[in-house]
Amino acid sequence: MVKQTFDLYFSEERNLKLIQTVIYGADGKAITLANALKLENPIPLIIFGFVDKNNENESQQILDLPILVQEKKLPTLIRNVGAQSVIIGGKVMQK
Structure with missing residues (x-):
């Protein structure tokens, strides 16, 4: 998925x-x-x-963007919202 995102970003079709x-x-x-x-x-x-993953955030927004609660596997959520990529940020990167 990451490779596809960068390939698309740097392709001529990017514009x-x-x-x-x-x-x-x-x-x-x-x-x-x-x-x-x-x-x-x-x-x-x-x-x-x-x-x-926190169900308490389901109806909230950040920067006028919805918080999408992950109830199922991530690929299912991505497909349901029509996204092409995921950028991993926040505490999910920390151990």
Whole structure:
């Protein structure tokens, strides 16, 4: 999935089509990542929302983007929202 994202980003078609993505995580680091991506010019992505396993966040939003609760496996969620890639951010990267 990561290779496909970078291949699409660096391809000649990049200017014609934005990469539809979700950010895995819903903490401060994930928000910082989303803000950094929004500052890219031109922005290479359409961010659909943030993925979180916490059911308490189901009806909340971050940066006017929905928090998508991961109830099933991640590939199922990605397919359901129509995303092409996942950017992993936040505490999910920490041990």
